[in-house]
Amino acid sequence: MLDSYGVRVVDDKKDKWFRCCVGDCFNKETCIKMSKTSTSLATSHLKNAHNVVPDKTVTTLANMAALEKVKANSMPGFLNNPKRWFQVRHAFVF
Numbered sequence: 001m002l003d004s005y006g007v008r009v010v011d012d013k014k015d016k017w018f019r020c021c022v023g024d025c026f027n028k029e030t031c032i033k034m035s036k037t038s039t040s041l042a043t044s045h046l047k048n049a050h051n052v053v054p055d056k057t058v059t060t061l062a063n064m065a066a067l068e069k070v071k072a073n074s075m076p077g078f079l080n081n082p083k084r085w086f087q088v089r090h091a092f093v094f
């Protein structure tokens with residue numbers, strides 16, 4: 001369900017991050033570090049920050065449509081080269 005609300009990125013150190021694309025997080029370029037084995041930090045971020053829970057199918061579908069639009073219109077650099085995008089943003093975000 002994370003993929004409905006953002007993009008997963010793996011950095012050079014093989015750390016996994018979730019790039020949240022919901023609401024303000026899109027503009028703030030929020031990235032949440034996930035543990036190697038669990039996406040729970042990202043999931044709790046969605047729940048706590050955006051009141052998103054996994055079983056809201058309709059919301060998810062609406063978000064997916066919105067996210068596809070965001071991807072298509074606003075993130076060409078990110079989509080063409082997510083790793084590069086992440087490297088450029090990394091120092092800035094953290």
Ligand SMILES: [Zn+2]
Pocket residue numbers: 020021022025030045046049050
């Ligand atoms: Zn967020």
